[in-house]
Amino acid sequence: MDSAQRGRGPFVWRFLLWHRLAHGLAILTFYTLVLTGLPLRYACAPFSAELIALFGGVPRAGLIHRIAGGVMVAYTLVYVGWLMGRIVRDRVNWKRWLWGPDSLVPHPKDAVDFARMWRYFVGRGKKPRFGRYSYLEKLDFFGEVWGFVIIGGSGVLLWFPELFGQYLPGWWFNVATVLHGYEALLATCFIFIVHFFNVHVRPDKWPLDAVMFHGRGTVDYLEEEHPDMMHHVEENLDEPVARSPRVDHPAPAPTRIATVLSAVLGFVALAVGFVIIGMILWAVTFC
Numbered sequence: 001m002d003s004a005q006r007g008r009g010p011f012v013w014r015f016l017l018w019h020r021l022a023h024g025l026a027i028l029t030f031y032t033l034v035l036t037g038l039p040l041r042y043a044c045a046p047f048s049a050e051l052i053a054l055f056g057g058v059p060r061a062g063l064i065h066r067i068a069g070g071v072m073v074a075y076t077l078v079y080v081g082w083l084m085g086r087i088v089r090d091r092v093n094w095k096r097w098l099w100g101p102d103s104l105v106p107h108p109k110d111a112v113d114f115a116r117m118w119r120y121f122v123g124r125g126k127k128p129r130f131g132r133y134s135y136l137e138k139l140d141f142f143g144e145v146w147g148f149v150i151i152g153g154s155g156v157l158l159w160f161p162e163l164f165g166q167y168l169p170g171w172w173f174n175v176a177t178v179l180h181g182y183e184a185l186l187a188t189c190f191i192f193i194v195h196f197f198n199v200h201v202r203p204d205k206w207p208l209d210a211v212m213f214h215g216r217g218t219v220d221y222l223e224e225e226h227p228d229m230m231h232h233v234e235e236n237l238d239e240p241v242a243r244s245p246r247v248d249h250p251a252p253a254p255t256r257i258a259t260v261l262s263a264v265l266g267f268v269a270l271a272v273g274f275v276i277i278g279m280i281l282w283a284v285t286f287c
Helices: 016-039 048-054 060-090 094-099 106-122 135-159 171-201 221-224 227-234 256-286
Strands: 011-013 217-218
Touching: 011 221, 016 048, 016 060, 060 094, 060 135, 094 106, 106 135, 135 171, 171 256, 217 221, 221 227, 221 256
Parallel strands: none
Antiparallel strands: 011 217
16 A cells, blocks of 8 residues: 555665655645635636535634745745755855755756666656655655745745735735646645655555655665665664664554555645645636
């Protein structure tokens, strides 16, 4: 059921606890924003009135939407602060944060991997060898960064119109409304189609990759998904199992409770995401 547990062990830590908690918080806030914002984007859709009523009416749905947006802004700023702190403290090796093999910043190799992946799709070449983060994972990350800047910036402008209206012309708010709605729709479709397919739905991942929930994967899983990072893992395989998460170090196998809980959370998230895509298609048809 969980593709991260396929093949032979031992298990290896891929994500720390705070990575998984941040991902869980991102899921919670993103879904809340989508479910409270979709009825406003498609007010004429058949489901909009019932969905708004589920959140207690328009005023309460708006309040919930703003709270979720505020939480998203808060944890994003915390992450940026943490990242800047790491770069400042690591003065000697700061370039590796931008250009090293473990960086999330897109490199020329990612463009090469993209071309090779398409050749692999049509049977004209071998699958490219990915490092700690593939070009698809970097696309996910920077797609969210771009979306956060556009959606978050326009959302703050619309949240405090009296404040910003003292300094900005009125057409800014019209533009912000358009950007906020279309960029949010684009982000929703990207997450629930591209991200879901790459992480969970494609044949070698179906029905679920729960590595972000329990934080670990087998050696076989990592060798297949991220072969160019295995030199970091192999040098640690003789060390004792680390009960506390340590990236690239041996990990205990997920407990049955952790496996079941990860599956439940994963399947619920997948199901709600697919329902939302269906709602968007329904709204586009009727509106």
